Amino acid sequence: MFESVSELPLLAVEDLHMHFAVRTGLFMKQTSAVKAVDGVSLQLGAGETLGLVGESGCGKSTLGKALVRLLSPTSGKIYFEGRDITHLSQWQLRPLRRDFQMIFQDPAESLDARMSVRSLVEEPFRIHGLGNRAERKKWVDDLLETVGLSSSSAEKYSFEFSGGQRQRIGIARALALKPKWLVCDEPVSALDVSVQSQILNLLVDLQRDFGLSYLFIAHDLSVVKHISDRVAVMYLGKIVELADSETIYRNPKHAYTKALLSAVPNPDPKVKRKKILLEGDVPSPIDPPAGSAFGHRMGHSRYEETIGMDLSLREISPGHWVAADPTCLELGDWKKISGR
Amino acid sequence: MSDGNLLEVNKLITSFDTERGILRAVDQVSFSIPAGKTVGIVGESGCGKSVTAMSIVRLLPQPSGKVLGGEIRFKGENLLHVSHQRMRQIRGCEIGVIFQEPMAALNPVHRIGRQVAEVFQIHKKMSKKDAWDAATEMLTLLRIPAPEKRMMDYPHHLSGGMRQRVVIALALACRPALVIADEPTTALDVTVQAQILDLLKNLQSEIGMSVMLITHDLGVIAETCDEVVVMYAGRVVESAPVNELFENPLHAYTQALLRSIPTLDTPPKSVLHTIPGLVAGLGEHAHGCRFCQRMGRKSSMTRERPKFKEVQPGHWLEICKECSNL
Numbered sequence: 001m002f003e004s005v006s007e008l009p010l011l012a013v014e015d016l017h018m019h020f021a022v023r024t025g026l027f028m029k030q031t032s033a034v035k036a037v038d039g040v041s042l043q044l045g046a047g048e049t050l051g052l053v054g055e056s057g058c059g060k061s062t063l064g065k066a067l068v069r070l071l072s073p074t075s076g077k078i079y080f081e082g083r084d085i086t087h088l089s090q091w092q093l094r095p096l097r098r099d100f101q102m103i104f105q106d107p108a109e110s111l112d113a114r115m116s117v118r119s120l121v122e123e124p125f126r127i128h129g130l131g132n133r134a135e136r137k138k139w140v141d142d143l144l145e146t147v148g149l150s151s152s153s154a155e156k157y158s159f160e161f162s163g164g165q166r167q168r169i170g171i172a173r174a175l176a177l178k179p180k181w182l183v184c185d186e187p188v189s190a191l192d193v194s195v196q197s198q199i200l201n202l203l204v205d206l207q208r209d210f211g212l213s214y215l216f217i218a219h220d221l222s223v224v225k226h227i228s229d230r231v232a233v234m235y236l237g238k239i240v241e242l243a244d245s246e247t248i249y250r251n252p253k254h255a256y257t258k259a260l261l262s263a264v265p266n267p268d269p270k271v272k273r274k275k276i277l278l279e280g281d282v283p284s285p286i287d288p289p290a291g292s293a294f295g296h297r298m299g300h301s302r303y304e305e306t307i308g309m310d311l312s313l314r315e316i317s318p319g320h321w322v323a324a325d326p327t328c329l330e331l332g333d334w335k336k337i338s339g340r
Numbered sequence: 341m342s343d344g345n346l347l348e349v350n351k352l353i354t355s356f357d358t359e360r361g362i363l364r365a366v367d368q369v370s371f372s373i374p375a376g377k378t379v380g381i382v383g384e385s386g387c388g389k390s391v392t393a394m395s396i397v398r399l400l401p402q403p404s405g406k407v408l409g410g411e412i413r414f415k416g417e418n419l420l421h422v423s424h425q426r427m428r429q430i431r432g433c434e435i436g437v438i439f440q441e442p443m444a445a446l447n448p449v450h451r452i453g454r455q456v457a458e459v460f461q462i463h464k465k466m467s468k469k470d471a472w473d474a475a476t477e478m479l480t481l482l483r484i485p486a487p488e489k490r491m492m493d494y495p496h497h498l499s500g501g502m503r504q505r506v507v508i509a510l511a512l513a514c515r516p517a518l519v520i521a522d523e524p525t526t527a528l529d530v531t532v533q534a535q536i537l538d539l540l541k542n543l544q545s546e547i548g549m550s551v552m553l554i555t556h557d558l559g560v561i562a563e564t565c566d567e568v569v570v571m572y573a574g575r576v577v578e579s580a581p582v583n584e585l586f587e588n589p590l591h592a593y594t595q596a597l598l599r600s601i602p603t604l605d606t607p608p609k610s611v612l613h614t615i616p617g618l619v620a621g622l623g624e625h626a627h628g629c630r631f632c633q634r635m636g637r638k639s640s641m642t643r644e645r646p647k648f649k650e651v652q653p654g655h656w657l658e659i660c661k662e663c664s665n666l
Contacts, residue, residue, distance in 0.1 A: 055529040056500070162618060163385075192384040192556055197600040197612035204609045219529055222559075226602035227609065249604055263534035265559025267601055269582045277538055278531045 008082050010181055010213050011044040011067065016076035018059070018066045022286060034285050036062040038237030040076075041313075044181060049207065049214040051228030051245065053221055053260065057285070059237040060217045064183040067215065068100050069093055081180075098128060101174040105186035107166035111158040117144070117169055118154040124176040143172045147202060164195035168202070175206065181213035188223060200227060221264050225249050230319075233257045236293040237285055240328070242313065243320040253316055255328040256294045295327025302327050345413075346518055346550045347373040347396070352410035354388075354395045356622075357403070363622040365391045367574040368410065370648065373518065378544065378551040380565035380582070382558060382597075386619060388574040389554045393520045396552075397431045415517070433463040436511030436549075440523040442503035445510075446495040452479075452506055453491030459513040478509045482539065501532035508540070515547050522554045537564055558601055562586060567654075570594050573619055573630040576648065577663075580655040590651065592663040593631045629660035637662055 018037035021030045036059040044050050052060045065071045067078060069085060078086045085096060104110040111120055121140045125131055131139060141151045147168040158166055167187060174182055184203070188196040204227065206212055218224050224231060224245075231248045233241045233256065241254040252258045259276040266273065278297070283289060289296035291306030306327055313321040314337045326334050354366035366388040373379045381389045394400050395407050396419065412419040414435070419427070431437070439445040447455060456475035460466045466474060472491070479487035482505045495503055504524065511519055521540070525533035541564065544551055553565060561568055562582065569579040570593065578591040589595045599613035606612070617634045620626070626633040626640040633640035639662055646660045657664050 055531055193558070193597060194384060194600050194615040197602070198614045200602070201612055201614060204611070221530065222602045222604050222606075225604055225608065226606055226612070229608075245608060260531060261604075263530040264604065265530075265533075265537075265557060265563045267558040267562045267586070267598065267603060269562040269586050275534050275538065277535055279535075 009043040009079075010046045010048075010081060012077075012079040013040060013042050013067065014077040014079075016040045016063070016066065016078065017074045018062050018071060019074040032286050035237050035288060036285055037066060037073075038285075038288075039312075040234075040237075040239055042232060042239065042242065044213050044215060046180070046213055047207065047211045048230070049216055049228045051224035051231040052215060052217045052234060053219060053224050053231060054234035055219070055260075058234045059285070060234050061185055063234070064102070064185050064215055064217050068102050068183050070102070094128075098177040099180045100182070101177070101179040102183045102185065103167075103170050103174050103187045106190055107163065107170040108158070110170060111166060113157060113159050115157070116154065117149075117156055117158065120158065120169060121154075121172045121176060124173060128177065130177075139176070143176060146175065146206070147172045148198075162195070163191050164198060167191065167199055171199075171202065171206075175210075178210070179212070181215070183215045183217070185217045186219070187216075189218065189220065196223070203227060221249075221261060233260065236283060236288055238293070238311075238323070239313065239321075240294065240323040240325075241321065243322075247317075247320050251320075253320070253322045253329060253333050254294075254325075255298070292323075292325045292327045295325060298327065300327035344374050345372040346375045346415065347552070348411075348413040349392070349396070350411045350413070352392065352395060352412060353408040354391050354400065354405065355408050356401075356405050360623050364408075364625070365574055365622060366395065367625070368645075369571070369574070369576050370410075371569045371576060371579055373550050373552055374567075375517075375550055376544075376548055377566040378553055378564055380561040380568045381552065381554045381571060382556060382561055382568060383571035384556060384619060386622075387571045389571055390522055392571075393437075393522055393552065393554055397435055397437055397520065398427050399431075399437075429463070432459065432511075432516075433514040434516050434518070436514070436516040436519045438504075438508055438511045438519060438521040438524045440526055442500065442507045442527070443495060445507045446503065448495055450494075451491065452493050452495065452498070456491075456506065456509050456513060459510055463514050475509075475513075478513055479506070481512075481543070482506075482509050484509075500528055501535065504528060504532075504536055505539070508536070508543075512543060512547065512549075516549055518550045518552065520552045520554070523556070524553070525560065526555070526557070533560070540564070558598065570597070573625055573633075574622075575630065575658065576656070577631065577658045578656065584652075584655055588655075590655070590657050590665055591631070592635075592665065595665070629658070629663055631663050632660060635662075 016037055019033040019035050022032045024031045040063060054060050066073050073086055077084060118140055121143055122136050125136050144151055144154060149168050188199050216227055228245045231245045232239045235256050241257045252261055259278050262276045291303055292311055295303045295306055311323050311325045314324045316322050316337050324337050350370050351368045352366055353368055355362050355364045369392055383389050396412055407420055453475055456478055457471040460471035460474045476487050476491055479490060484490050484505050525536050565582050567581050568585045570577050572593050578594050589598055596615045602612055620633055627645055628640040628642040629646045646658045648658050651657045
């Protein structure tokens, strides 16, 4: 699908599925499955940020967790630097864990309140048996400096810090083992705007200094656009559009992307844009519509046609991929993409 | 009281009795809400936005929260002096409240219908059956699909957006003159947020109510409000009509807030403006200009509080040598 990319990507995902069993009744028989991630393919290059946006429940966090193998995918393949890591055991993954880490949304919940900042940041080194005590102390001090915390904060506990500072601690932990890529799962959603901008600046600086790659998951589209090189839009477990961030914001093709973009409140009272108001909610991933999920939500007249149709991504212009879905594309785009 | 103002808050002081002494969360806050208009209150977490709102409807955490001074005039009546009985009539009937977390505002063990109908039974003294019909009508007004069916659902059956609609239905049931919406869309997706804000706007013109919208999202403010009040560390630093505030912000804090948000037009990966330092804790607030305190300027050390003045018609500003750009 991505023949144009000649060199080996850092991360490649092929047709990934992540289903969760729904068990009911006395014998907990599996009655159905939640298709949280339903056939996702993407690639992440070294030093690149891929933004992932979508409404809650669309499977973006599940995808992030599956990629760092906090979950075991149902089917599909995940290649990290050309190596298939889809079915490695947790023990086999251990040495690879140094290369990919995760930053969580709520730093208050992801940090153990009974550990000092020093032991929190030192923990990755201890787990991987790196360095002696003096070396580790120095590394922790360096890390805290890198993320903009004073070294005196090392002896404090996480609850003594504000939300933004706690997020810095989370970032220091994630950076400890010098990873190659990070999954950032809504890292700034819980923060105030002035603090949010500090953390975004920090993430951009770190990327430049260490050549990090990010999978940046967020629901705030202006934040995603700011930090991402490319953006993937996810709807009900599937990617419906993927392009570099300028293109996706200036020239969105998929109806869902257009609706998402128009819903972003603009901090300029004079600009009165026409909003595309979506009716209803994301359908349940337990029993998704047979055809185009978004076409179904909009009640599109051509929905029936999409049942059984191949709605996978096609390249509409170089680097701009969009789901081949007649209910979600303008007629001209649909003709171009389907060749009809 | 000037004509046309539904609510006037004047030098409101709200404090909390804590282990560290009596701390002022709201320190002489003044603003007014004209009839039929939407006034946005914006500021970072902990700046006293919600405490101001909860002081108005007397829902401060008890026994620690207390209003120490000032006045809250609603339709000419000082809410700080009315009886508890009168307050119960006002709250939920003349002033509706929309809370941020719909799951916390709804009772998980009662059906939606019962919870909405209850408002009519209590405030409008309707019979059970009439109240039920009125509740169904209310859900229809909020464009909840299949309202008769939803009436029989429990809160956990509904999605976040639908739950928030039910909470709005509760707040608007008695057609209140004022609705206080405390971060009504913060927990929701942008698409649902757009639906809810659109809905509120339509209902506002239908019912003719005023809205006090508390949010930290300047985008939401720009799109929905007529006037904006900017709060910092328990005080109002600036207030103005929305266009004026976004075009001609005069306080350094307002300017910094506006500059620190990325928009769809900011160049990618450019350095965003940040505000150095941290908001001082409640116990450490300076007497002087509190934004100067954050910036580490000596001028915050004076014993004198900066004056809050009308610098242009409708544009109020806290006057500080360093922070106000006149």
